[in-house]
Amino acid sequence: MDKLIIDGIEIDPNPQKTVLEVARELGIDIPTLCYHKSLTPYGACRFCVVETIWKGRSKLQTACTFPAWEGEVRTNSEPVKKARKLILELMLAEAPASEELQELGKKYDVNAKRFTVVEKKKDNKCILCGLCVRLCKDVLNIGALGFEDRGFRRVITTPFNEKSETCSTCGACEYICPTGAIKTKDLSDQKINPNYSEFEEGLDKRGAIYTPFPQAVPNKPVIDVDRCMQFKNDACRICEMVCQPDAIDFKQKEEFIEEDVGAVVVATGFDLYDPLNLKEYGYGTIPDVVTSIQFERILSASGPTVGEVKRPSDGATPKRIVFIQCAGSRDKENHLEYCSKICCMYTAKHALLYKHRVHEGEPIIFYIDVRTSGKSYEEFYNRVTDEGTTYIRGKVSKVYKDNGKIIVLGADTLSGKQVEVEADMVVLALGIIPKQGGEELVRRLKIQCDANAFLSEAHPKLKPVESQTAGIFLAGVAQGPKDIPEVVAQASGAASKAIGILVQEKIAFEPTIAGVDDTLCSGCSICVGVCPYNARELDREENIVKVVEALCQGCGSCSSACPSGAAQQRNLVDRQIEKMVTASLEEK
């Protein structure tokens, strides 16, 4: 059988595939603009042109449509290079405004000077490759876009050139356009809601299928069913098409998994205090007022700015950042009464990291007190002040915009003066609150909460990781504000306590479980209905009630319900209680 030779590599011909596909499998790069794996090849841009030689005759063909027949294919020969340049020249003349094409022109050393750009096409970016049209119709099942008119007047637009009602503003057209010609906002009147990344605190966008964050466990992508076009429109499935191990499964559902467990560690974590409650600090209205966790992302090397300190509004490097500590904390009248404990140290860290990234930068921190209770914390704070961070003791009363500048108005209680600071960016060190939405879980586990909804430990000093209920342990900020070393210590403690239960062969119960005095019991069964644990059952043969000791939790409800005094709580019988009462009331 005759062979197919691509750039000197000999393979078996495969007419089921195109030259482009075969070449890509071999690692040969053929440039193309209008090809996408999820779409039928269209051959619109002609940029993937290759030279085919069959029976000694040479021809130029588009690799994306030409089947991988036997013969020879040269992807980078002189005629190909020449043709590609010409094609690019023509595209540049057609769509001179496209930055993407201009970049490509620089790469291939091409400009459109040979061809005059028609006045009408001066702002054009579209090369009419039709990727967007085909994607919208064939893949997404929508068809909000189409070609209009013919020849020179041909354009891509919505039907009747009106704002589309069928467009779902998914943004796929904008994403796939090779020349940056199409903008989703031009197509529809609907409000566009980009998928903001939860992990990046809204500072970056994410796809409808995404890995939650770089070190996620398991480090696997998830599908956002509210956004995915497969769930919205029974369409797309591009991820399924490109996933080589066929790992995409649209049928997966959230499920409840029931497990019998011997111990539970509750570590539900925390949320930040809502910055919108702090209206005076301008969060939500001034884009460069960010929360501490947003700033944490800005500083992160894996964050939205790849670790460069850039402010959200215009991407400029802020020359002066004001940090406001106790934003929400230690304000009994208006916000949270308690100290959130971690903000002093992370704000100091933020200031230091900012100073390291932006040497001429000026971090200014407003504080009430700097609380550095921890090993080496005071030394760290000293280092931060030594390296050029200004600490102003006092609260900020207002953050507002004046002439495009952010003005921070506050008090300096050490000098007794009001201070006004111009800032490029403001970071709010927000207080921390227990994780919102966990109330139901906490209620079901019967864990007590304190006045601020943090979980209560069984004893503040002697049982700091136990809850009131045996077998349920607490770890982390769910129990109260604490920093990472403390959380690790508490979590280790909780885990050890849990293991302590699990290694026991027998569980010791309180000795105060229910009992029945056989001679008194008449078998009336009132206690059976009272017991919440089904620990009492009527023995029909003897006509007395018996206790299932393993089920009894020792509440004593049955004892007080029993009309004859037959049901008693062992080691806490009525007689004992009466003696306690009598003794308590005796004159001393």
Add this chain to the structure above:
Amino acid sequence: MSKGVFEPKIIGFFCKWCTSAAADLAGTSRKKYPANVIPIRFFCSSRIDPQHVLHAFEKGADGVLIGGCHFGDCHYQDGNYKTARRIALLHNLLKEMGIDRRRLRLEWISAAEGEKFTKVVTEFTDQIKSLGPVKGNGA
């Protein structure tokens, strides 16, 4: 107790999980409240037999304070509902026995409510003081 000033004797029946824990919290928070209430701890307020309350009055208690968990918070699922019903009936019974119903008080105090615990104990003690000794005025 100094002579002349009436210091009532009050029995407190508290459940282990909520009100007793609240008493502990009040203690560890160094809160102050009158020492007239003598607490007796049960596992659940539903262990309290109306007979215990009557016994306390018989033995000379001037008041009885019962503390349990808030509805929905009972460690034993629904013990506090039982308590609520029993005490409601007991209140009616007290009247017939010639005991002022204000001498028996039922309160839900959670483990986090140390502040409420001190408030309730203080209020109740003051109330019993104003009512006087249980046998003294026949009330």
